[in-house]
Amino acid sequence: MKPLFMVLPLFAVLTACGGGGGNDNPVVAASVFAGDDQRIIEKSEFTIEAKGSPTDGSFTWQRVSGPIIADFPLVGAQQTITAPDIKANSELLLRVSYQTIDGQLVSDDLLIEIESNNQLPQVIVTQTAPETLPSDYKDIITLSAASSIDPDENGQINSYNWQQIVGPTLAVDNNSNATISFSHPLLDTNTLITWLITVVDDEGGESNTQYSHTLNKTSEVIIANAGVDQSVVELDKVTLDATASETVTETFKCFWQQTAGTVVLDNQQQCITSFTAPATEAVNTHTFEVTVTDSKGRTAKDSVDIVVNSKALGLINDTGMSKCYNNTQEIACTSTDFPRQDASVGRDSGVGSHIEKVGRGEQAFDLTKLNQFADELLDSAANFSCIRDNVTGLIWEVKSPNTGTLPNTALREGQNHYTWYLTNEDGVQTGSSPGTPNSTCPSNSNCNLQVYVNAVNALDYCGGTNWRVPSYTELLTLLNYGKHGQSILLDENYFPNTPNSNLLADGLIYWTSQTAVDGTSLSQAYIFDMSDGNDLAYPKSNTAFVRLVRTAGATQ
Known part of the structure; x- marks a missing residue:
């Protein structure tokens, strides 16, 4: 580097007395030279030496930038330094400061170019599995290059690559891992397999080697x-x-x-x-x-x-669905994206193949018409009093035709509706609502469910006195969801005389006997809307339609 000079803010003092005179000790400007720039190899020793003027001053070396070197700053004109271990070519900038005995301070920079001297990695390959050789068909063979080393003191292997160059192509789990695994294939001859393994260290140094091994032929080809x-x-x-x-x-x-x-x-x-x-x-x-x-x-x-x-048909009706759907449209029932839909499993899927009905009905529904004494009628009968479900064994009430305007109607007309009020062996059930006489039904007592149940049982209707309000599950068995979009989800050939859906503000709703758990009041019970199949917890004090049911063969 070129020496740097500092002009001091001092002036030589000239005096002129008489014939004139001069200063015998003029101030000399200081300078320092850090030496010529150098090019060296990492981890090697090198010497730096600075020169200053005027002499007898002191030298201090400092690292300005570049790789870190221990023991800096250093004092003295000459220094012997060991170049640092680096991963890539680097520049080390040193600065020497020189202070003269009269207090002047000057500096100069020295650039040291350090070349990386990377030692290439050494590839080492071993077979780690199976433990006992030779391997057999379907044995998992594992080769490892994890023992490969980087001779550099602080070096490491950064990446691996396996490439098969000889032999039938083998399915390797991952050719970028330190280890690879593959299955011993079927072979009709002993077969040589050769791999080219390449490793790269953290300084970009790359080495490769070939590794060969033999896979023995298998007993079966x-x-x-x-x-x-x-x-x-x-x-x-x-x-x-x-x-x-x-x-x-x-x-x-x-x-x-x-x-x-x-x-x-x-x-x-x-x-x-x-x-x-x-x-x-x-x-x-x-x-x-x-x-x-x-x-x-x-x-x-x-x-x-x-x-x-055989199909597990069970004693419960299917949904009546004969088509399969995805989220938006009809699809083939064989679709694996939306499998095991109602149309492909259960009773409905067996209609016309191996389900033999006792009676008639839509899809897999099996219904028989009964007269007022519970005797079977022909399916063509126009007048019937009850319906027997041959799947569930339940007998259902068939409503009588509408004859008048509420409350001037017959006892079992479909348009009659009731509050939810039921009793059991413990008395009146919690949340029951008595209703009002001659309001929504032709009763001088009250228009509630228990009053209606008692009145029908008193008739020995269809040969039974065990009529009751259906449970949630029992009422659900009547719904044919394949009729979605129609006015009612019931087979009207067997369940005629449906009331007008506009008669009640909340739709074609029918009571179940099941109370909805709504906290401590238990003031709601479940209903089904027969026009769309939706269920709802409904206030017991409101009114809804009812279709009674009884169990065939139970105590009359």
Whole structure:
């Protein structure tokens, strides 16, 4: 660096006395030179030496910028320093300050260019699994380069890359990890596998090596896989899939045969085929065998059992839905995105195939008309008093035709409506509301549910005296949601004389016997709107319609 000079704010004093005279000790401006810039290698020793004028001053070295070096600041014109360990080429800027004995202070900078001397990493590969060699078919083989080292004192390996360059392509879990794992494939000969492993250290230094190992041939060169055993329900679509079979050759074909049971496969010569599970009254097992043949004509076989169960129809009606939907529109019931909808499972899906009805009705609903003595009538009968549900066993009240204007109506007219008031063995149920006589029904007592139940039982109506208000679940069994969008979700061929939906402000609502838990008052009970199927907790003091029910065969 060029020396720097500082002009002091001092002046040589000249005196002129008589013939004149001069200063015998003029002030000399100070200067310092830090030496020539240097280029050195990391971790090597180098010497710096400064020169100052006038002599006999003191030198102080400081680090201005660049890599950190211990022991700075340093005092003295000459210094021997060890260059720091760096990850990339760097510049170290040093500054020397020189102070003369008369107090002048000057400085100069010295640039030291330090070159990184990165030692390349060393690649070390080992096989860590399986513990016992040679490996066998389906053994998980693990290779590791985690023992690779960076010779630099504070160096480390930053990345790994595995590339297979010899042998059949193997499915590796992740070729950027320190270790890789893959499964021993089917092989008809001992096979050499070679990998190119590249590691990169934290200074960008890159090294690679090749690693070879041998995979032994397997005892079988073709593995047939007919898939896992399945348990399905009659009428389900069943898929047989042998694509998980393995061969040494790239391609293979399949042929399916049934060895137990009798069904019709869609295609025997496809690796993926299907059939419809047959109707059954018991549990049946169907066994299928697949023959897998590779491109060299070698074969292997495997079988799968399909257990077909009868539908669990139960003693409850289905919803009446015959179509399947997604969030916005109708879809095929075979869609895997919206599976097991009502139209594809339960009683409705078996209509016309293996469900035999006692009576008639929409979808899987099975209803029989009864006369006033609970005797069965033909389905064509125009006059009937009750309906027997042949699925649930319940007998339902059929309302009489509307004859007048409230309260001048007949006892069982559909337009009559009541407050919720019921009794049990403990007395009047909590929250019951008595109602008003001759208001919404033709009763001189009160227009509430218990009064109506007592009046119907007194008639020995349809051969029974155990009529009651239906429970939530019982009333729900009458709803046919497949009629959504129509005026009523009931089969009106069996439940005629429906009241006008405008008669009550809240719709075509019917009481259940179930109180809604609304805190401590218990002042609400559940209703169903027969026009849309919605349920609601409804104040017991309000009025709603009712359709009584009784259990067939129970105490009369």
